[in-house]
Amino acid sequence: MSIIATIMNSxxxxxxxxxxxxxxxxxxxxxxxxxxxxxxxxxVAVGKxxxxxxxxxxxxxxxxxx
Numbered sequence: 001m002s003i004i005a006t007i008m009n010s011x012x013x014x015x016x017x018x019x020x021x022x023x024x025x026x027x028x029x030x031x032x033x034x035x036x037x038x039x040x041x042x043x044v045a046v047g048k049x050x051x052x053x054x055x056x057x058x059x060x061x062x063x064x065x066x
Contacts, residue, residue, distance in 0.1 A: 002020050003022075003024055005021060005060050007031075009063070009064060011064075024044075027041060031062075039062040039065075040062065041060050041061065042063055043061045045058070047059070
């Protein structure tokens with residue numbers, strides 16, 4: 001089962017994009033955004049699943065340079 005994470009901008013709080021991971025991303029993950037920029041995670045947040053759901057929301061907060 002893959003993990004779908006929302007990449008969030010730490011400066012604005014707005015979502016940047018969604019990414020799929022095979023495993024839970026580590027807090028020190030480095031990834032490439034859709035525009036080609038390489039960013040490091042500031043934090044990885046795992047929320048509570050909605051009532052009656054199994055999937056937990058995962059957010060990776062990053063600070064892009066642009």
